[in-house]
Amino acid sequence: MRLSRLFFTTLRDDPADAEMASHRLLLRAGYVRQLGAGIYSLLPLGFRVNQRVEQVIREEMDRIGCQEMEMPVVHPADLWRESGRYYKIGSEMVRFKDRADRDMVLAMTHEEVVASLLRDIVRSYRQLPMMVYHFQTKFRDEPRSRGGLIRVREFVMKDAYSCDRDEAGLDRSYQLQYEAYTRIFERLGLDTVVVGADVGIMGGSGAHEFMFLNEFGEDTLVICDACDYAANQQIAVVGKPEVAAEAPKPMEEIATPGATTIATLARFLEVGPERTAKAAFFMTGDGRFIVAIVRGDFDVNETKLVNEVKAVGGLRPATVEEIKARGMEAGYGSPIGARDATVVVDELVTRSPNLVAGANRDGYHLLNVNVGRDYTPDLVAEIANAREGDPCPQCGKPVTLRKGIEVGNIFKLGTDFTIPMGATFLGEDGIAHPIVMGSYGIGLGRNVACIVEAHHDAKGIIWPAEVAPYPAHLVTVGANKDPHVVEVAERLYEAALAAGPRHEILYDDRDESPGVKFTDAELLGMPRILTVSPRSLAAGGVEETDRATGERKVRPIAEVEASLVGG
């Protein structure tokens, strides 16, 4: 591609809205443009990178026998009513009516379509196992997009679905996908950490997320450097402190004016936060009021809480009015005297005697509160967040907390879609069984952004060869002075072009100053920068710069040409 013809422009100034290096560089180098909140166009360069990423994924999916297909973006709402997700998912799913007043939705993912196809096509166990995938646009009307391509509303995802006769088959398919993912991210140049993940209220029996460690990540990971333990904080269960036994003391009310947070309370009473109980109040999507109690030195983990109380529709913080209506006082709250509330207590609290807890009276707390004696939990569970330095559940060494971006996930769905949607097969036993599914997603744009996060320097992007839009960037200098420069450059360019699409290079044939050309070449990030100039010709050929190492050498023209057309 001749740069003089390429639909793009580079920017000298950093776009004001781009905080992440990847976002800034992709905008500045002319790979993407924003159309709206979380909605991006891929310019030709960006599209080419996307295609390269897609191709890597395609090869690895094909390699494990996953079959490529394509499913629609617009679905009849009835399909989603069948699985029940039409009612469970909130406003992140775009709903609309077609001209005949039929309810339609924009696809957020494609489990329903796969299940409906299975129902139509699969009759016998002989047709299983089977895996399919496609690259397709998803629209998720996220409340807030962020980080350029990291969190968007419209994006292309590779989503694969495994379909098996039973759990053992699912385990095999899952393992194949796991291994394929490992190869994919290695080829993409992304170091990932695989963490155990939340399966959510939709059920399923297991999930892993492939995480790219990055400070802008939206997930917090609990990682042990001493062993291989790694989990999303949403589900991480780590060791809790030992608590010294203590005889229960009489409960006693004490004035604590203004001490509405654990920090101020602990300071006021001159005790450690571990001597206090923290109350958090939630409403479930189905209208239940939850009081969650953790020790003052911990935070409530909402994912764990959602799962423990099986909160359909999730949790939202309760309002002050809702708290008052149940006999409690925000800022001075505890389950003592609570009405119409489900009390969920972290197991550590039950082992911690004589805690300070709210008196449910403005400006007062209670000393020496003991679970069981002073109030009765409806549920005792592990609902606290793992903290930096807590003991690893596998080896006991302190864990660290890291931020990560989810670049891929694999999920054992089980029969959550096939049972409600009636996707069954006739087994060897002559009985109908539900097909056992798994789903496996990789968001393309997010991966492109992460690749840039991992591969750039102060000057620009440095694409790994596997995903570079073009293998080389050819620059001419002094072309106006010396016709031989143009001759050689044209010869190299045409030779690469003739060698096939995979060999095509980027050719900066613009009448720009050398500074502009070199600066753009480094910004754009092709792995090899080839310079043809009177100087390089006099030195024996073409100057080649390795973008990653900065290493330069002059090579004979014929040798460079061979490298462009060869394997």
Add this chain to the structure above:
RNA sequence: CGGGGCGUGGCGCAGCCUGGUAGCGCACCUGAAUGGGGUUCAGGAGGCCGAGCGUUCGAAUCGCUCCGCCCCGACCA
């Protein structure tokens, strides 16, 4: 959805407080010089100042409403 910030040419910004009909840098066009690190000079083109309503003789500037975008939080099968 709550809190904060910002909408002025493709990008980055000034002007707004103290109303008087829009400016700078980069990019773009023309010409000349230059030709190995965003080169120089000269001359240009491009903006109903996010939208609507209001105040005023007069609004980019003041007021109200709306829309959009960014950040923090909530949210993220």
